[in-house]
Amino acid sequence: xxxxxxxxxxxxxxxxxxxxxxxxxxxxxxxxxxxxxxxxxxxxxxxxxxxxxxxxxxxxxxxxxxxxxxxxxxxxxxxxxxxxxxxxxxxxxxxxxxxxxxxxxxxxxxxxxxxxxxxxxxxxxxxxxxxxxxxxxxxxxxxxxxxxxxxxxxxxxxxxxxxxxxxxxxxxxxxxxxxxxxxxxxxxxxxxxxxxxxxxxxxxxxxxxxxxxxxxxxxxxxxxxxxxxxxxxxxxxxxxxxxxxxxxxxx
Numbered sequence: 001x002x003x004x005x006x007x008x009x010x011x012x013x014x015x016x017x018x019x020x021x022x023x024x025x026x027x028x029x030x031x032x033x034x035x036x037x038x039x040x041x042x043x044x045x046x047x048x049x050x051x052x053x054x055x056x057x058x059x060x061x062x063x064x065x066x067x068x069x070x071x072x073x074x075x076x077x078x079x080x081x082x083x084x085x086x087x088x089x090x091x092x093x094x095x096x097x098x099x100x101x102x103x104x105x106x107x108x109x110x111x112x113x114x115x116x117x118x119x120x121x122x123x124x125x126x127x128x129x130x131x132x133x134x135x136x137x138x139x140x141x142x143x144x145x146x147x148x149x150x151x152x153x154x155x156x157x158x159x160x161x162x163x164x165x166x167x168x169x170x171x172x173x174x175x176x177x178x179x180x181x182x183x184x185x186x187x188x189x190x191x192x193x194x195x196x197x198x199x200x201x202x203x204x205x206x207x208x209x210x211x212x213x214x215x216x217x218x219x220x221x222x223x224x225x226x227x228x229x230x231x232x233x234x235x236x237x238x239x240x241x242x243x244x245x246x247x248x249x250x251x
Contacts, residue, residue, distance in 0.1 A: 027058050027059045028056050028057070028058055028059075028092070029057050029058060029059050029061075029093065029094055029188050029189045029221040030055070030056065030057040030080060030091075030092070030093055030189055030221065030223070031055075031056050031090070031091075031092040032052050032054065032055040032056070032080075032089070032090070032091050032092075033053070033054060033089060033090040034052075034053055034054075034088065034089040034090065035050060035051075035052045035079065035086045035088070035089030035090070035091060036048065036050065036051050036052075036086060036087045036088045036089055037049050037050040037072075037075060037079060037084065037086050037087055038087050048247050049072045049075055049247070050072045050075060050076060050079070050086075050245055050247070051245055051246040051247045052076070052089070052244055052245060052246070053244075053246060055239070055244060057189070057221050057223060058221065059188070059219065059221055060215075060216075060219040060220070060221055061221050061222070061237065062212060062215060062216070062221070062222040062224075062235055062236070062237065063222065063223050063224070063235065063237045063238070063239060064224050064225075064226055064231060064232045064234070064235040064237070064238045064239070065223060065224065065225045065226070065238075065239050065240075065241060066225075066226055066227060066228075066229070066232055066238060066239070066240055066241065067225075067227065067240065067241030067242060068227065068241075068242070069227060071241050071242065071245075072241060072245065073193075073225040073227075073241055074119075074193055074225065076225075076241070077116075077191045077193050077223070077225060079091060080093065080098075080114070080189075080191060080223070081110050081114050081116055081191060082098050082101070082106030082107065082109060082110045082114075083106075083110075085098075085099065085106075086099065093109065093113055093114060093188075093189060094109075094112075094113040094188045094189070096109050096113070107139070110139075111139035111185065112185070113187055113188045113189060114187050114188070114189050114190075114191060115136070115182035115183055115184075115185065115187035115189070115190040115191070115220070116182055116190075116191045116192075116193075117175075117178055117179055117182045117190065117191070117192040117193065117195050117211065118178065118193055119193045119194040119195065119197050119198060120198065121166070121174045121175055121177075121178040121198075122178065123166040123174055123177060123178060123181075124166075125165060125166050125167060126165070127165070128162065128163045128164060128165055129153060129158060129161050129162055129163070129164050129165075129166075129169065129177045130149055130150065130153055130162040130163070132166070132177055132178075132181050133149045133152055133153060133177065133180045133181045133184050134146070134149045134184070135181060135184075136180075136181040136182060136183070136184030136185050137149070137184045137185050139185075145184075148184065149180075149184060150162065152180035152183055152184060153177075153180055155180065155210070155214070156176035156177070156179060156180045156210055157176065157206075158173060158176055158177065158180075161173065171198060171199055171200070171203075172199045172200065172202075172203035172206070172207070175195065175198070175199050175203070175207055176206070176207070176210060179195070179207070179210050179211055179214070183214055183218070183220070186218065186220075187220055188220065188221060189220065189221045189222075189223065190211070190215055190220050190221070190222050190223070191223050191225075192211055192222065192223070192224040192225065193225050194225055194226055194227070195207050195208075195211060195224065196208065196226070196228070196231060208231065208234055211224065212234060
C-alpha cells in the first residue's frame with residue numbers, strides 16, 4: 001500500500017486479562033445488567049447519566065434505540081464497545097465480560113467482536129477507501145482479507161472509488177466506506193451511532209439499506225442509535241432509552 005502499512009495485531013502477543021471470544025452458552029450477543037455510568041461535574045460531585053437494569057440483544061437481532069439528544073445514547077454505545085467503563089454492573093459481549101478486562105483487553109475484544117459505525121465516520125484521511133476498510137481487519141488476530149475488502153467496497157457501490165481518499169469522496173460515500181469498514185472484521189455485533197445524521201435525505205435510505213441488509217445477510221446483531229422516528233419504522237424492535245434508563249423513571 002502506498003499510503004500506509006496495515007498489519008494485524010501480533011498473534012503471539014497475549015494479554016492475561018483477555019482470551020479470544022468463545023461462543024456463549026446462550027444466544028445473547030449483548031447482555032447488560034445493572035450498569036451505572038457517572039461523570040464528574042465541573043463544580044464537584046457526580047452526574048449519573050445511565051442506570052440500565054437490563055438490556056439484551058440476541059444473535060442476528062436488529063434493534064433501534066431512540067432517545068433525546070444528550071440523553072446518554074452514545075455513552076451507552078461507548079460502554080458496549082469498551083471505549084468507556086461503567087462505574088458498576090455487567091456488560092457481556094459475545095460471552096465476554098468487558099468489565100473484567102484491561103483497556104488492552106477491551107480493545108482486543110472490540111476488534112474481534114464489534115463493528116462500529118460512527119456518526120462522524122472517523123475515516124483516516126491518509127488512507128484510501130480500500131485501505132480504510134482493511135483497517136477493520138487489521139485490529140484483531142486475523143489476516144487482512146483483500147478479497148473481502150473489495151467485495152464490501154463493491155457492496156456499498158464504491159468499487160470504482162477504491163483508491164480515493166476520504167477528502168475525494170462525498171459525505172454519503174464516506175459513510176458507505178465507514179459501513180464497509182465496520183463490517184470488515186465479521187463482527188457479532190454492529191453498533192451504529194446516528195448513521196444518517198450527517199448524510200442528505202437522498203442518501204439516508206441507502207445507508208439504512210446497507211446496514212440493515214448487510215447485518216441480516218451475515219447474521220450480525222445490530223443496535224442502531226437514532227432520534228428519528230422515521231428510522232425506527234425500519235425496525236421490528238424499538239427501545240426507548242428513557243424507559244430503559246432508571247434515572248428518567250425517578251425524575
